[in-house]
Amino acid sequence: MPIYNAPLADMKFILNDVFNAEQFWQANENLAHLDAATAEAILEEMAKFAQNVTLPLNRTGDEEGAKYENGAVTTPVGFKEAFKQYAEGGWIGLGADAEWGGQEMPKMLTVLSDEMLFATNPSFMLYPLLSVGAGMALNSYGSQAQKETYLPKIYSGEWSGTMCLTEPHAGTDLGIIKTKAERNGDGTYSITGTKIFITGGDHDLAENIIHLVLAKTPDAPAGSRGISLFIVPKFLVNEDGSMGERNPVGPGSIEHKMGIKASATCVMNFDGAKGYLVGKENEGLAAMFVMMNYERLSMGIQGLGASEFAYQNAAQYATDRLQGRSASGVQSPNKPADSILVHGDVRRMLLNVRANNEASRAFAVYVGQQLDITKFSTDAEAIKKANDRVALLTPIAKAYLTDTAFNATLDAQMVFGGHGYIREWGMEQCIRDLRISQIYEGTNGVQSQDLIGRKTIKCNGEFIAEYIQEIRDFTNALDADLNFIKDATLDAAAEVEAVTQHIIEAAKENPEYANGAAVDYLHAVGLLSFSYMFARIAHAAKDKQGEFYQNKLGLARYFVQRILPELALRITKVKAGSEALTQFSEEYFTTQS
Numbered sequence: 001m002p003i004y005n006a007p008l009a010d011m012k013f014i015l016n017d018v019f020n021a022e023q024f025w026q027a028n029e030n031l032a033h034l035d036a037a038t039a040e041a042i043l044e045e046m047a048k049f050a051q052n053v054t055l056p057l058n059r060t061g062d063e064e065g066a067k068y069e070n071g072a073v074t075t076p077v078g079f080k081e082a083f084k085q086y087a088e089g090g091w092i093g094l095g096a097d098a099e100w101g102g103q104e105m106p107k108m109l110t111v112l113s114d115e116m117l118f119a120t121n122p123s124f125m126l127y128p129l130l131s132v133g134a135g136m137a138l139n140s141y142g143s144q145a146q147k148e149t150y151l152p153k154i155y156s157g158e159w160s161g162t163m164c165l166t167e168p169h170a171g172t173d174l175g176i177i178k179t180k181a182e183r184n185g186d187g188t189y190s191i192t193g194t195k196i197f198i199t200g201g202d203h204d205l206a207e208n209i210i211h212l213v214l215a216k217t218p219d220a221p222a223g224s225r226g227i228s229l230f231i232v233p234k235f236l237v238n239e240d241g242s243m244g245e246r247n248p249v250g251p252g253s254i255e256h257k258m259g260i261k262a263s264a265t266c267v268m269n270f271d272g273a274k275g276y277l278v279g280k281e282n283e284g285l286a287a288m289f290v291m292m293n294y295e296r297l298s299m300g301i302q303g304l305g306a307s308e309f310a311y312q313n314a315a316q317y318a319t320d321r322l323q324g325r326s327a328s329g330v331q332s333p334n335k336p337a338d339s340i341l342v343h344g345d346v347r348r349m350l351l352n353v354r355a356n357n358e359a360s361r362a363f364a365v366y367v368g369q370q371l372d373i374t375k376f377s378t379d380a381e382a383i384k385k386a387n388d389r390v391a392l393l394t395p396i397a398k399a400y401l402t403d404t405a406f407n408a409t410l411d412a413q414m415v416f417g418g419h420g421y422i423r424e425w426g427m428e429q430c431i432r433d434l435r436i437s438q439i440y441e442g443t444n445g446v447q448s449q450d451l452i453g454r455k456t457i458k459c460n461g462e463f464i465a466e467y468i469q470e471i472r473d474f475t476n477a478l479d480a481d482l483n484f485i486k487d488a489t490l491d492a493a494a495e496v497e498a499v500t501q502h503i504i505e506a507a508k509e510n511p512e513y514a515n516g517a518a519v520d521y522l523h524a525v526g527l528l529s530f531s532y533m534f535a536r537i538a539h540a541a542k543d544k545q546g547e548f549y550q551n552k553l554g555l556a557r558y559f560v561q562r563i564l565p566e567l568a569l570r571i572t573k574v575k576a577g578s579e580a581l582t583q584f585s586e587e588y589f590t591t592q593s
């Protein structure tokens with residue numbers, strides 16, 4: 001059976017040593033209720049839950065899958081009890097406002113608890129995750145009455161939430177959705193249409209499901225400026241808060257898919273279901289973006305969790321597996337062969353995964369900290385700066401962290417040789433489950449468009465310039481004994497700065513340029529970000545005694561020598577321009593010659 005031991009020492013190092021979390025919390029009156037000891041206790045409790053409850057359900061959940069029968073969905077054996085335990089432990093509301101029953105914990109901390117759940121059971125994690133996202137959107141845009149009605153029940157786990165955007169003909173382009181919202185004349189709306197791919201659209205974990213649905217009123221402006229957001233509960237809620245009659249909304253079927261099989265992905269039919277407007281008509285997309293930004297960082301965490309799970313299992317396997325002899329001579333003369341850990345290529349694969357995990361974890365905590373500033377700070381300038389940073393880094397947190405995690409899990413699978421392809425070891429499920437993270441919440445290609453377009457060209461590179469300035473300020477102050485990471489990071493910053501200018505100029509001449517350069521640009525900014533994270537890690541570790549800290553420096557060196565050189569390749573590809581892509585006619589793609 002696959003193993004998982006929560007990497008608590010690494011998590012504590014990132015929080016306490018790299019980001020001085022306690023100091024940050026204590027300096028902020030809205031977070032002063034939290035200290036390092038409490039944060040560590042929370043992580044330790046989550047580690048127990050992940051190791052003892054969700055990990056054992058990962059494989060059985062995959063084999064049994066969610067089931068659709070007689071118009072309703074059931075989750076695999078054990079999920080209901082696990083969800084109840086999770087809810088009773090207060091985990092759904094860990095980051096939610098105390099006013100609604102939450103524990104008001106900062107994102108810097110919740111990204112780490114989320115990582116453990118994603119590592120041990122991504123299918124399970126998606127159920128509470130969607131609830132939390134729905135809660136966030138309601139908290140930001142709902143009326144006081146809506147918050148009072150829905151938030152406490154969502155955070156207690158009595159009810160759950162969904163996000164209903166996608167339709168059969170409309171995924172990335174939400175401007176063309178067809179779901180209708182007709183005014184009933186009493187302030188409510190009648191919602192009619194079909195949504196597909198709805199995570200947790202139906203299940204047996206909670207007594208009610210609160211769907212957040214994008215739809216268009218009959219006289220709405222065309223395109224994305226005519227989208228409104230509605231609450232459509234599975235069961236209507238009476239004035240006293242009790243559950244009323246069944247609303248005509250329900251699953252038509254569930255998808256049979258590559259991975260996350262225990263997560264119910266539903267086709268949802270809305271047959272004149274009663275809906276309640278959230279915020280104002282035609283302003284639904286902004287509200288939905290609150291939810292999506294939250295989910296996008298979470299998808300990055302899904303990547304990190306899977307990659308950590310893959311690393312631990314591959315490293316254990318590599319220690320036990322005996323094949324061949326070391327190039328430097330026999331290492332285990334009493335055994336028929338040396339462990340495969342003696343081979344440089346096996347080490348390369350494991351270190352790729354480990355470097356990815358440690359940089360991803362630091363980056364997730366860093367983005368979490370920026371989100372915490374936007375939520376908890378009282379300093380308007382700091383909030384604006386953090387908002388800009390979150391806008392810039394959200395597509396990187398989503399797309400770069402899931403792309404690198406996917407590659408990392410492939411490396412981990414390769415460590416197993418043929419056994420990585422066999423179900424028993426858990427690697428093939430890990431990869432199947434992870435693949436979706438690059439697709440949903442906006443494909444990684446579309447995330448790259450967002451980064452290069454709205455977040456870079458549109459603001460004339462202002463966000464990235466501010467980020468690079470922060471990186472330079474930090475890196476320039478590093479001591480000379482960290483020159484290896486200091487020089488590498490400063491060079492990377494200069495290269496990204498130059499290529500950004502190049503893109504801004506080229507895009508003025510050629511509207512296709514950005515589209516062709518987007519993914520490579522996102523990876524270039526991702527590599528710079530990881531270099532920055534390793535600079536912070538190295539700075540935190542360098543004066544501390546012990547192997548744990550020395551290994552942090554070693555891994556930073558590995559990153560500089562073996563991973564960061566990919567930046568040059570990415571930049572070369574960005575500069576190649578779009579002509580090689582646009583030179584073919586549309587017919588070329590479908591004509592067989």
Ligand SMILES: Cc1cc2nc3c(=O)[nH]c(=O)nc-3n(C[C@H](O)[C@H](O)[C@H](O)COP(=O)(O)OP(=O)(O)OC[C@H]3O[C@@H](n4cnc5c(N)ncnc54)[C@H](O)[C@@H]3O)c2cc1C
Pocket residue numbers: 163164165166170171172173196197198199200257265436439440441442443444445446449
């Ligand atoms: C398991 C699963 C769970 C999901 N959960 C939910 C959920 O809970 N709620 C929900 O609403 N949706 C959900 N989705 C839908 C998911 O978010 C969409 O599948 C995703 O956003 C992509 O949309 P699409 O599938 O329609 O692809 P399309 O939009 O048709 O895209 C097809 C391809 O074209 C590319 N492309 C499209 N437009 C552009 C562009 N402008 N520039 C460059 N490239 C472009 C895309 O990158 C992609 O490669 C889920 C999907 C799956 C498979």
